[in-house]
Every structure is written in C-alpha cells, then in structure tokens.
Amino acid sequence: MAVRPPALRQSDSIFDPLAAEIMGEKAASLGRAGEKVERSLRALRAHEGSASDRATLLRTAAQAVHAYFIQRELCGLRRHDDVIREYGIPREVLVRLGAQ
Known part of the structure; x- marks a missing residue:
C-alpha cells in the first residue's frame, strides 16, 4: 500500500503578493474613509450657523458614512453597530x- 502526501494548492505553499497588495489597499482605503467620517462628523458637531449650511454638512456626513460602510463591507465587516457607537x-x- 502506497501513502501519498496531500496535494497542496499553489496558494497554500506560495506567498501571493497580489492578494497581499489588494488586502493592504483595502485597509488603507478603509482608514481614509474612517478619517473622512471623523472630519465630517466633527464639522457637523461644531456647526453653529444657518440651517442650510447644516443641511449641507448633514449630507456630507451621510455620504462619508455611507462610503465608509460600503468599504467595511468590501473588507468583510458586515456589522456596523460598534462603529456607529464608536x-x-x-x-x-x-x-x-x-439618500441623495
């Protein structure tokens, strides 16, 4: 009786530089999106002007949060409860x- 070792897939035995690069870009993009959320929310909280200016800041913040949530989902992070709280x-x- 012959015993053969299990066959390894190419991805099991060789570092995949393209996958590592993609993962790094996703993480960097997520970080930039998070910074944009922080800036837009900081501006919204600091606003003391007119209602029309506040509406613009609300729209900007909503767009930043929406983009951030999409980027999180692309990274495999589906639950946003902790982020909303944080x-x-x-x-x-x-x-x-x-909403646009």
Missing part, C-alpha cells in the same frame, strides 16, 4: 444614508 454617528445622519 464614532457617535447621530441618528439624523443614519436616516440619510443612501
């Missing part, structure tokens, strides 16, 4: 997600 994303921003 960033302190207000309900008025969350109800506008995806």
Whole structure:
C-alpha cells in the first residue's frame, strides 16, 4: 500500500503578493474613509450657523458614512453597530444614508 502526501494548492505553499497588495489597499482605503467620517462628523458637531449650511454638512456626513460602510463591507465587516457607537454617528445622519 502506497501513502501519498496531500496535494497542496499553489496558494497554500506560495506567498501571493497580489492578494497581499489588494488586502493592504483595502485597509488603507478603509482608514481614509474612517478619517473622512471623523472630519465630517466633527464639522457637523461644531456647526453653529444657518440651517442650510447644516443641511449641507448633514449630507456630507451621510455620504462619508455611507462610503465608509460600503468599504467595511468590501473588507468583510458586515456589522456596523460598534462603529456607529464608536464614532457617535447621530441618528439624523443614519436616516440619510443612501439618500441623495
């Protein structure tokens, strides 16, 4: 009786530089999107001007949060509850997600 070792797939035995590069780009993109969320929420919280300016800041914040959530999902992170709590994303921003 002959015993053969298990066959290895190419991806099991060789470092895949393209996959590593893609993973790095996803992480960097997620970081940039998170920074944009922080900036837009900071501007919204600091706003003391007119209602029309506030509406613009709300729209900007909602777009930043929406893009961030999409980027998280592309990285395999599907639940956003912790992020909403961590960033302190207000309900008025969350109800506008995806609305243009």
